[in-house]
Amino acid sequence: MQIYDELVARGLIAQTTDEDEIRDLVNNGKAVFYIGFDPTADSLHVGHFMALCLMKRLQMAGNKPIALIGGGTAMIGDPSGRTDMRQMMTKETIQHNVDCFKKQMSKFIDFSEDKALLVNNADWLLDLNYIDVLRDVGACFSVNNMLRAECYKQRMEKGLSFLEFNYMIMQSYDFYALYQKYGCNMQFGGDDQWSNMLGGTELIRRKLGKDAYAMTITLLLNSEGKKMGKTQKGAVWLDPNKTSPFEFYQYWRNVADADVLKCIRMLTFLPLEEIDKMDSWEGSQLNQAKEILAYELTKLVHGEEEAAKAQESARALFSKGVAADMPSVTLTADDFKDGAIDIVSVLVKSGLVTSRNEGRRAVEQGGVAVDGDKVSDVQTAIPEEKFDGDGVVVRRGKKNFRKVSK
Secondary structure, three states: OOHHHHHHHOOOEEEEOOHHHHHHHHHOOOOEEEEEEOOOOOOOEHHHHHHHHHHHHHHHOOOEEEEEEOOOHHHOOOOOOOOOOOOOOOHHHHHHHHHHHHHHHOOOOOOHHHOOEEEEOHHHHOOOOHHHHHHHOHHHOOHHHHHOOHHHHHHHOOOOOHHHHOHHHHHHHHHHHHHHHHOOOEEEEEHHHHHHHHHHHHHHHHHHOOOOEEEEEOOOEOOOOOEOOEEOOEEOEOOOOOOOHHHHHHHHHOOOHHHHHHHHHHHOOOOHHHHHHHOOOOOHHHHHHHHHHHHHHHHHHHOHHHHHHHHHHHHHHHHHOOOOOOOEEEOOHHHOEOOEEEHHHHHHHHOOOOOHHHHHHHHHOOOEEEOOEEOOOOOOEEEHHHHOOOOEEEEEOOOEEEEEEO
């Protein structure tokens, strides 16, 4: 099976501008393609996972990826999927985020010997002359067509700033610049970027008389139609300091039964023949599938050693209630009063809740356990000596655990 057919079989392709031409380019290793990443945080997250895995698959098939960091467009902010305006960032913050991205991307993409490029659109966007852009680029865009784009429609009701209105033009200019500088003939991105991507292919056609292509990746949605990659605490990050390897493993270990096989197919590098055999799995076999998914993705992001540790900890957690590598918190002498600490304080100190009120509600609703024993009284005090040695395992809900010691 050639790479394009594999992408289709894995359910990764949403829309294409010219399927036959794109199939020929990627199957023959002739695609020089880019995917854009706006550095709006200091870590990539699960939302970027699909793009990173796609870049890795296509590079393995002989194609050349360009990771475009949006150091320039980040100063505008992408309105896609938003009902409010993004917060403006300083150049220093953007550069710091760019540096963090490259380190994480290197786990997926081989940047050695010109096999891939990492470029920053600030290198050309920040030097543009406004009048030149209006004359040379602005003339190629129809405001009527732009306003029909879904990303702008959503914002028109609450107000769309002229700053954000320019985002499509800037992203289109990126494709135009990359085509001229690096021979980039294809752009990939999320399905919500379709209008911006078409703007780029059209700009290249009108300015250079050349063909360029666009393909969108299926958005990673759960069975309820919601974007995956978020928890009650927020995004699931690839940076181990923001989301520990154990928490990352647990996120995938706890996906819904209805989502696990889709995630294995779309995100892992297991052979399709092996995945096809799992289609008939049910009941306890789906738990095995979740372990496979969690292990494979944790290995991809954090390495084999961390994946093995996370898996061992997760198994130990459910068999014995003790796990060495789950997130841990250390209490100090000041946290104890009269040789004990109340359960609500433990929840707050461990970060399982953000306030005492939230902690009380969690206890009253029966969602808190210490070393496997449910705690239902908010007045419960835990003796200081319980936290000696390995300490205790505190659970909130079904999926959030902390090891608490002193």
